Amino acid sequence: MKRLKTLRAYSGFVCLIAMVSTGSLVGQTPGTNSALPDAPKPPLFLLAQETFAPITQPAGQALSSPSNSSTSGEGPRLTLSDAEKMAIKNNPRVSVARLLAMAQHQVMRETRSAELPTANAAITAVQAEDASRISAGSLTSSRLFTHAGAGGGFTQLITDFGKTSNLVAASKIQEKAQNANALATTEDIVIATDQAFFDALQAQALLKVATQNTSTRQTTQSQISSYTQNKLKSTLDLSFADVNLSQAKLLELNAKSNADSTMAALDAVLGLDRQVTYDLVEDTSSLTAPPADPDQLIQLALQQRPDLQALNLNQQAAVKFSHAERDQKLPTITAAGTVGSVPIRPAPYYIQNWWGGIGVNMNIPIFNGFLYSAQAKEASIRAQADSEQARELKDRIVRDVRTAWLAANTAYQSVAVNQELLKQANLALSLAETRYKLGLSSIVELSQAQYQQTDAAIGYTNAQFQYRLALATIAYQTGATP
Numbered sequence: 403m404k405r406l407k408t409l410r411a412y413s414g415f416v417c418l419i420a421m422v423s424t425g426s427l428v429g430q431t432p433g434t435n436s437a438l439p440d441a442p443k444p445p446l447f448l449l450a451q452e453t454f455a456p457i458t459q460p461a462g463q464a465l466s467s468p469s470n471s472s473t474s475g476e477g478p479r480l481t482l483s484d485a486e487k488m489a490i491k492n493n494p495r496v497s498v499a500r501l502l503a504m505a506q507h508q509v510m511r512e513t514r515s516a517e518l519p520t521a522n523a524a525i526t527a528v529q530a531e532d533a534s535r536i537s538a539g540s541l542t543s544s545r546l547f548t549h550a551g552a553g554g555g556f557t558q559l560i561t562d563f564g565k566t567s568n569l570v571a572a573s574k575i576q577e578k579a580q581n582a583n584a585l586a587t588t589e590d591i592v593i594a595t596d597q598a599f600f601d602a603l604q605a606q607a608l609l610k611v612a613t614q615n616t617s618t619r620q621t622t623q624s625q626i627s628s629y630t631q632n633k634l635k636s637t638l639d640l641s642f643a644d645v646n647l648s649q650a651k652l653l654e655l656n657a658k659s660n661a662d663s664t665m666a667a668l669d670a671v672l673g674l675d676r677q678v679t680y681d682l683v684e685d686t687s688s689l690t691a692p693p694a695d696p697d698q699l700i701q702l703a704l705q706q707r708p709d710l711q712a713l714n715l716n717q718q719a720a721v722k723f724s725h726a727e728r729d730q731k732l733p734t735i736t737a738a739g740t741v742g743s744v745p746i747r748p749a750p751y752y753i754q755n756w757w758g759g760i761g762v763n764m765n766i767p768i769f770n771g772f773l774y775s776a777q778a779k780e781a782s783i784r785a786q787a788d789s790e791q792a793r794e795l796k797d798r799i800v801r802d803v804r805t806a807w808l809a810a811n812t813a814y815q816s817v818a819v820n821q822e823l824l825k826q827a828n829l830a831l832s833l834a835e836t837r838y839k840l841g842l843s844s845i846v847e848l849s850q851a852q853y854q855q856t857d858a859a860i861g862y863t864n865a866q867f868q869y870r871l872a873l874a875t876i877a878y879q880t881g882a883t884p
Contacts, residue, residue, distance in 0.1 A: 492673025553742015
């Protein structure tokens with residue numbers, strides 16, 4: 403990050419100046435500045451609080467959890483739960499997945515139609531030279547008569563020894579798989595929403611830290627400028643104060659840009675085609691420890707993950723389809739019938755006034771250039787490939803769940819470490835302020851303490867949001883995302 407690079411560069415500069423600054427300060431002998439006004443006290447930069455606690459907070463006092471305030475206080479309020487619901491409702495990826503599931507249901511109906519009878523009707527009227535014959539273009543010997551009639555026919559599959567039933571079963575399973583894919587897409591959007599929400603909320607919290615930091619550095623610079631004009635501090639102190647203020651403004655500028663970009667990313671995940679700056683509301687509940695046993699999480703993930711369910715269902719459908727391809731080599735038995743009437747026919751009625759018939763047909767495939775055997779072999783190989791894909795996903799799920807659990811534990815410990823670091827930074831800054839007020843230290847020590855305290859506050863802010871995101875990632879990896 404640019405802010406960390408800036409802090410490192412400035413720390414080296416501070417160390418260099420500290421070696422030469424001790425003897426160059428004007429009027430900095432111990433005990434001579436007891437009548438000076440109190441040095442400015444930067445506030446404690448805690449995450450997303452309505453107001454910042456003063457720096458004089460006791461070092462051993464526990465730090466509060468993030469509150470539900472936002473940075474700007476403008477725009478519609480948005481909680482994490484509301485953001486997830488909005489994304490599920492508006493994000494086009496969710497709509498596409500649901501539409502594909504609906505289309506797959508129609509595919510199942512199309513396949514099942516082969517098991518149902520088909521019927522058709524026809525009405526025919528012919529004006530012809532009665533009793534004439536077709537003279538060319540055909541070997542038929544039927545006669546042509548002027549007539550009008552109507553009739554219908556039907557066909558019904560009796561059996562194809564499992565081909566159609568396996569195709570229908572494969573289509574039904576593929577419909578379930580598509581529904582599972584739609585659920586997996588929904589969970590992808592939920593975790594993407596969580597990521598964007600926490601990123602935006604973290605960016606707003608850091609912007610608030612940067613804004614307060616700029617205000618504090620401005621106060622410090624104004625007071626030191628007054629001291630310098632009254633010959634109570636050296637111009638070196640004022641130079642340090644000016645540098646601190648410029649760096650604080652740069653930090654605030656970067657934080658503002660980051661807040662705007664993360665809000666734009668959140669708007670995109672929510673399915674919005676316009677920019678909306680939300681008043682993000684953070685959960686006020688205290689942080690809880692991550693689950694203790696990763697093995698239980700792994701078993702839960704293998705049972706609940708919709709993407710794994712979809713692959714397993716696709717593999718089952720592929721097996722059914724391979725059986726259907728194999729059954730193409732078996733006979734097909736169908737029944738057919740037709741019936742109709744000819745109310746208008748030529749005199750003296752050479753033809754009957756109705757016709758009808760019913761029959762059964764068996765179609766036996768004998769040889770088609772090994773087409774059916776090749777199709778059956780191809781379907782069987784593809785079913786095996788689907789099985790291997792499901793096994794590969796299982797291995798990846800085990801890895802991802804364990805990785806997410808380890809990351810959550812690390813993030814949880816990081817919160818405590820950063821909280822303790824912030825307490826110590828507050829204490830160090832309080833002591834540095836006192837020493838600077840009494841003339842026992844230079845501006846270098848105070849500036850270093852201020853930057854360390856700001857960095858610790860930012861680290862504590864980041865740690866809390868990273869842990870909340872880690873918990874959301876565990877829920878996603880185990881398939882527990884709502």
